[in-house]
Amino acid sequence: MCGIVGYIGKRKAYPILIKGLHRLEYRGYDSAGVALINEQGQLNIYKAKGKVAELETFAADKDTSGTIGIAHTRWATHGEPNTVNAHPHYSESERLAIIHNGIIENYAVLKAGLQQEGYTFKSETDTEVLVQLIEYTQMDKHVDLKTAVQLALQQVVGAYAIAVLDKEHPDTLIAARKGSPLVVGIGEDEYFLASDATPIVEYTDQVIYIEDEEVVVLTVNSQLSIFNYQLSTINGVDKTPQIKRLELSLSQLEKGGYPHFMLKEIFEQPRTLTDSMRGRVNVRQDNIALSGFIDNKERFLNAKRIIITACGTSWHAGLIAMYAIEEFAQIPVEVEYSSEFRYRKPVINKDDVVIAISQSGETADTLAAIQLAKSKGAFIFSICNVIGASIPRVSDSGCYTHVGPEIGVASTKAFTAQVTALTMLALCIGREKGTMSEDKYLAVVRELGRIPDKISRVLEQDARIADFAKTFTYAQNFIYLGRGYNYPVAMEGALKLKEISYIHAEGYPAAEMKHGPIALISQEMPVVVVAPRCGTYEKVVSNIQEIKARKGKVIAVVTEGDEIVRKIADYVIEVPESEECLTPLLTVIPLQLLAYHIAVVKGCDVDQPRNLAKSVTVE
Numbered sequence: 001m002c003g004i005v006g007y008i009g010k011r012k013a014y015p016i017l018i019k020g021l022h023r024l025e026y027r028g029y030d031s032a033g034v035a036l037i038n039e040q041g042q043l044n045i046y047k048a049k050g051k052v053a054e055l056e057t058f059a060a061d062k063d064t065s066g067t068i069g070i071a072h073t074r075w076a077t078h079g080e081p082n083t084v085n086a087h088p089h090y091s092e093s094e095r096l097a098i099i100h101n102g103i104i105e106n107y108a109v110l111k112a113g114l115q116q117e118g119y120t121f122k123s124e125t126d127t128e129v130l131v132q133l134i135e136y137t138q139m140d141k142h143v144d145l146k147t148a149v150q151l152a153l154q155q156v157v158g159a160y161a162i163a164v165l166d167k168e169h170p171d172t173l174i175a176a177r178k179g180s181p182l183v184v185g186i187g188e189d190e191y192f193l194a195s196d197a198t199p200i201v202e203y204t205d206q207v208i209y210i211e212d213e214e215v216v217v218l219t220v221n222s223q224l225s226i227f228n229y230q231l232s233t234i235n236g237v238d239k240t241p242q243i244k245r246l247e248l249s250l251s252q253l254e255k256g257g258y259p260h261f262m263l264k265e266i267f268e269q270p271r272t273l274t275d276s277m278r279g280r281v282n283v284r285q286d287n288i289a290l291s292g293f294i295d296n297k298e299r300f301l302n303a304k305r306i307i308i309t310a311c312g313t314s315w316h317a318g319l320i321a322m323y324a325i326e327e328f329a330q331i332p333v334e335v336e337y338s339s340e341f342r343y344r345k346p347v348i349n350k351d352d353v354v355i356a357i358s359q360s361g362e363t364a365d366t367l368a369a370i371q372l373a374k375s376k377g378a379f380i381f382s383i384c385n386v387i388g389a390s391i392p393r394v395s396d397s398g399c400y401t402h403v404g405p406e407i408g409v410a411s412t413k414a415f416t417a418q419v420t421a422l423t424m425l426a427l428c429i430g431r432e433k434g435t436m437s438e439d440k441y442l443a444v445v446r447e448l449g450r451i452p453d454k455i456s457r458v459l460e461q462d463a464r465i466a467d468f469a470k471t472f473t474y475a476q477n478f479i480y481l482g483r484g485y486n487y488p489v490a491m492e493g494a495l496k497l498k499e500i501s502y503i504h505a506e507g508y509p510a511a512e513m514k515h516g517p518i519a520l521i522s523q524e525m526p527v528v529v530v531a532p533r534c535g536t537y538e539k540v541v542s543n544i545q546e547i548k549a550r551k552g553k554v555i556a557v558v559t560e561g562d563e564i565v566r567k568i569a570d571y572v573i574e575v576p577e578s579e580e581c582l583t584p585l586l587t588v589i590p591l592q593l594l595a596y597h598i599a600v601v602k603g604c605d606v607d608q609p610r611n612l613a614k615s616v617t618v619e
Contacts, residue, residue, distance in 0.1 A: 002028045002072060002073060002074045002087070002099075002100070002101040002102075002195075003021065003024025003025065003026075003027035003028055003072065003073045003101065003194075003195045004024075004070070004072050004099045004100070004101050004161060004162075004163055004182075004193070004194065004195050005017055005020035005021060005070070005071050005194045005195070006069065006070040006163045006173055006175065006191075006192070006193035006194070007020075007067075007068065007069055007190070007191070007192055007193070008067070008171075008172075008173045008190065008191050008218050008219070009067060009068075009187065009189060009190025009191065009220065010067055010189055010190060010220075011067060011190065012064075012065065012066070012067060013036055013066050013067055013068055013069035014034065014059075014064035014066070014069065016192070016199075016203075017034050017036075017070070017071035018034070018052065018055070018056060020071065020192075020198075020199030020200075021034075021055070021072075021073045021199075022052050023198040023199045024073055024194065024196070024198060025051060025052055025073050026407050026408070026409055026608065027073065027075065027101075028074050028075030028076075029050075029051045029052070029073060029074075029608050030049070030050075030074045030075055030076045030081030030086075031049045031073075031074045031076075031081050031082065031083065031086035031087075032047070032048060032051065032052045032054070032071070032073045032074065032086065033048070033055065033071065033072050033074075033086045033087050033099075034046055034047075034055065034064075034069060034070070034071040034072075034088070035069055035070050035071070035088040035097035035099070035165055036063075036064060036065070036066040036068070036069040037066050037069070037165060038063060038066045039065060039066070041168075041170055042063075042167065043090075043094065043095070043097055043165060044062070044063055044064075044066075045088050045090060045097055046058060046059040046062055046064075047086040047087070047088070049081055049082050049083050049086065051073075051608075052073060067220070068165065068170060068171075068173060069165075070088060070097065070098075070099045070163045070164075070165055070193075071099065072088060072099040072100075074086055074087060077103055078103070078124055078125045078126045078127075079124030079125045080124070084123050084124075085123045085124055087099045087125075087127060088165075089125065089128040089131050090131070091131045091134070091135035092119055092132060092135060093135060095135065095166060095167055095168060096131055096134060096135050096138075096145075096165065096167075097131070097164070097165045098127060098130060098131035098134070098162055098163070098164050098165075099127075099162065099163050100130060100160055100161070101161045101162075101180045101181075101195055102162075102178075102179060102180040103158050103159055103160075104126035104127070104129060104156055104157070104158040104160065105157045105158040106155075106156065106157040106158065107126035107129045107130075107158075110130075110133055110155065110156075111129045111132075114129065114132050114133060114136060119132050119136065130152065130156065130160070130162065133152045133155065133156075134148050134149055134152045134164065135148075145164065145166045145169060145172065145174055146174055146215065146217055149162075149174055149176060149215055149229070150215060150229040153176055153178070153213075153215075153229055158179075159178060159179030159180050159364060160177065160178055160179070160180055161176070161177040161178075161180035161181060161182040161195060161210075162175060162177075171219050171221070172217065172218070172219050173191070173193065173217075173218045173219075174215065174216070174218075175193055175210070175215070175216050175218070176210075176213075176214065176215040176216070176229065177210045177211075177212065177213075177214065178212050178213050179364065179367070179390075180195070180362070181196060181362045181389065181390060182194075182195065182209075182210040182216075183195075183196060183197055183200065183207050183209050183210065183388070184207060184208045184210060184216060184218070184224070185200035185204045185206065185207050186204055186206040186224070186243065187204045191224065192204065193216075193218070196360075196386065198405060200246070201246055204246075205245050205246040206243050206244075206245065206246075207243070207244050207245075207246055207388075208224075208241045208242065208243055208244070209244065209393075210226065211228075211393075212390075213228050213229060214228055214229070214239070215227055215228075215229050224241065226239045226241050227239055244387075247387060259600075260408065260596075260600075260606045261407040261408040262408035262412060262500070262596055262606050262607055263596060263606075265406055265407070265408050265412045265413045266412050266413070266592050266596065267459055268403075268404075268413055269412070269416050269455050269459075269589065270452040270453065270455045270456045270459075272402075272403040272404065272413045272417055273416060273417060273420055273451060273452045273455065275402045275403065275404075276401050276402050276403060276417045276420050276421060277424070277448065277449070280424060281424070281445065281448060285445055285446045285448075285449040286445060286446070287445065288427050288428055288445055289428075290424055290425060290428050292381060292397040292398050292399045293397075293425060293428045293429070294428075295397060296381070296396065297432060299353060299379040299396075300329075300353060300428075300429050300432075301429070302351060303351060303353040304331075304332075304349065304351045305331065305332050305334065305349070305351075305352050305353075306331050306332070306334075306352070306353045306354075307335075307336060307341075307348070307352055307354045307355070308321060308322065308334070308335045308336065308354075308355045308357065309336045309337075309341050309354060309355070309356050309366055309369045309370065309373075310335075310336075310338060310356065310357035310358065310363075310366060311337060311338050311358075311365055312411070312495065313411040313415050313492060313495060314357035314358055314363075314366075314383075314411075314415075314418060315335065315337060316415070316488045316489075316491050316492040316495070317357055317383075317415055317419050317422060317488075318335045318355070318357055318422070319335050319487070319488035319491075320419050320422070320423075320485055320489075320584050321333070321335075321355070321419070321423070321425075321426065322334075323484065323485050323581065324423050324426035324427075324485075324581050325422075325425075325426045325429065327426075327430075328426045328429065328431075328435065328436045328440075329426060329430040329433055329435055329436075330435040331429070336369070337365075338363065338365035338366040338368070338369040341372075342365060342368045342369040342372050346372075346373075348373050348377075348378050349376070349377075349378070350376070350377035350378065352379070353378065353379045353381060354369075354370060354373040354374075354378045354379065354380050354381070355382070355383065355422075355425075356369065356370045356380060356383070356391055356395065357382075357383045357384075357418055358382070358383075358384055358389075358391050359385045359386070359401075359406060359411055359414040359418075360384075360385070360386055360389060361384035361385065361389025361390055361391040361392055362386070362389050362390050363391070366391060367390055367391055367394070370391065370394065370395065371394065374396075379396050379397075380394070380396045380397075381396065381397050381398055381399075382395035382397075382398035382399075383398065383399055383401065383418055383421050383422060384398065384401070385400065385401045385402070385403055385406065385414055385417070387400060399424075399425065401414065401417035401418060401420075401421050403417045407607065408606070408607045409499070409608055409609055410496055410499045410500050410595070410606075412496075412592050415492060416455075416585050416588065416589075419584055420585065423444075423448065423581060423582065424448070427441060427444060427445060443579060444579050444581060444582065447579045447582055448582060450578075451586070454575070454586055455585065455586065457576055458573075458575050458576070458586055458589040459589065459593075461573060461574070461590070461593075462593055464573075465590060465593045465597060466597040468555075468571050469593075469597035469601060470601050472526050472555075472598055473598060473601050473602050474524075475503055475524070475525075475526050476503065476504065476524070477503065477504045477505065477520065477525055478494065478503060478504070478505035478506075478525075478526050478527070478528060479494075479505070479506060479507075479508065479513070479517055479520065479521075479525065479527045480494040480497075480505060480507040480508070480527075480528045480529075480530070480591070481507070481508055481509070481513060481527060481528070481529045481530065481540070481543060482507070482509070482510060482530035482531075482540075482587075483509055483511065483535065483536045483539065483540055484535045484536055484580070485535070485580055485581055485583055485584050486530040486531075486532065486584060486587055487507070487508075487509045487510075488507075488584065489530050489584045489587050489588050489591065490507035490508065490509075490528070490530050491507030492507070492591065493505075493507065493528060493530070493588065493591030493592075493594070493595065494506055494507040494528075495507070496592055496595035496596075497591075497594070497595040497598065497599075499595075500595055500599040500604055500606050501595060501599035501602055501604055502602075502604065502609070502610070503598070510529065510536075510539070510540050510543040511539065511543065513543055514546070518547075518550070521547055521550040521551075522550070522551065522552065523551045523552070523553065525552055526552075526553045526554075526555060527547050527552050527554050527555070528554075528555045528556075528557070528591065528594070529543065529544055529547075529554055529555070529557070529569070530557045530587045530591075531544065531556050531557065531558050531562075531565055532557070532559045532575065532577075532578075532583045532586075532587060533558070533577065534559075534580040534583060541564060541565060544556065544565060544569060553570050554569040555570065555571045555572075555573070555594070556569035556571070556572050557572075557573050557574075557575060557587045558572055558573070558574055558575070559575060559576075559577050560575065560576055560577060561574075562574070573590040573594075575587055575589070575590070
């Protein structure tokens with residue numbers, strides 16, 4: 001969940017590394033550090049607790065010269081956030097420096113063995129163990145750094161993306177990965193290294209995605225070699241790399257005049273959903289074509305069961321998909337937390353379809369879950385945003401959401417794009433199976449094409465939501481309620497509030513309120529009710545009346561023109577009328593805005609909330 005960046009070439013490395021860390025800060029911001037080899041061959045490491053700006057302040061009067069370097073922004077796993085535990089880490093002799101994203105699971109055993117050899121440790125991290133192991137291997141086996149990295153990694157259990165410098169070889173940068181993302185950018189007589197493409201896009205659009213158990217060696221004379229350290233001989237077997245072109249622009253990584261990335265990304269949703277549907281919903285809006293479905297039609301049509309596996313916001317998208325797939329395709333669906341699914345010895349059959357949802361495509365638990373399912377013969381279909389990420393690469397087929405980079409840690413546009421992609425998939429299966437009428441199919445497809453404009457109408461209420469959001473900064477707790485397709489929306493709204501405002505919030509099916517949560521209702525407990533005029537609307541109205549009878553404060557999200565709820569709720573936010581299965585794409589927008597504005601008024605760091613990171617690449 002950390003961010004790593006490296007550079008080797010002819011330019012001064014430090015400015016490139018610092019800018020790269022700022023771009024990667026959404027992956028972790030507990031501490032940051034940089035390692036540089038200067039022209040005299042000195043290996044200088046500078047580290048600071050806190051965000052990248054703290055590192056810049058600390059290094060302002062230091063020697064930051066050199067054309068080769070590595071840098072890191074941390075989300076703490078082993079060891080509390082402080083300067084000592086920050087990366088990069090020196091080896092004992094201070095000859096080597098390392099940065100690392102991931103977790104070394106057997107670090108304690110490795111550390112004990114190194115301590116018996118006389119090695120001492122300054123930090124509490126698993127990463128320092130790895131750099132000491134590499135140095136020990138280098139000295140004990142009398143091998144070069146590349147071979148030492150190869151041999152050391154063969155002893156490691158866990159996930160990692162690493163980069164290593166050796167001051168005795170200031171012309172070489174070595175990196176490796178297993179289970180954590182790593183990409184190499186190819187410039188003119190220079191190379192860039194990063195956890196994802198965001199630090200690279202400014203300099204090149206030519207990249208190589210490093211595969212699991214591969215080591216990459218970069219040198220200043222523009223040589224690049226890649227080999228698999230498990231399968232190759234001790235001398236390594238070079239692999240011919242596949243160079244990909246980045247579909248990413250610098251403007252997508254900037255705020256564009258918005259005060260926060262999160263607000264920008266909320267307001268981008270009319271465009272991003274249009275992009276998600278482009279080339280899939282035809283111009284007449286009477287047909288959907290998903291290549292990932294068309295090419296694997298029989299697997300879906302013959303599926304006895306669909307299992308959706310995801311984490312966090314993506315899990316909520318999966319719950320909405322469950323309603324749609326079961327309604328349209330009449331296939332039983334189970335929605336699983338990836339972290340639980342992989343460990344509970346699930347029964348998986350060869351005629352199951354497993355749908356994995358992940359914005360980053362690198363979520364460690366989801367990746368492990370689909371690897372387990374694949375080993376049992378299931379067909380894997382992924383919904384991801386990041387092209388070239390690990391999950392789509394190991395899947396049998398899939399669908400990219402095409403929303404562009406999402407920098408705000410709290411997911412917004414990724415959620416609506418996932419719901420859109422999953423709804424399109426449900427429609428494709430249902431029509432092909434003949435389990436939904438043609439009239440219903442056409443009605444939903446045509447309404448899907450109108451959703452971006454309807455979201456724009458919801459966003460016009462931003463100023464009013466911002467105004468009444470000030471009222472609720474006093475709250476310590478919130479309850480969110482919804483039914484049917486909008487029960488997952490209630491859960492997603494509660495998650496957004498928790499993530500960025502640090503107010504405790506829980507989402508429930510509205511009817512379940514009577515089975516416990518109603519005991520919490522008071523004047524101090526705001527309740528958000530998602531109540532569009534469809535499905536079980538009358539029953540939700542009854543739930544609102546039960547809340548008001550106990551003096552609860554109600555914020556209601558309703559269909560335009562609803563006068564019934566308006567008369568009893570304290571605050572009302574309207575959304576345009578829509579097909580019931582598509583209402584989540586509209587009702588979630590006010591909840592994103594509400595969470596955002598409450599957090600802003602409270603003075604919270606909206607884009608980088610405490611303790612969170614964007615891509616959860618460790619267990």
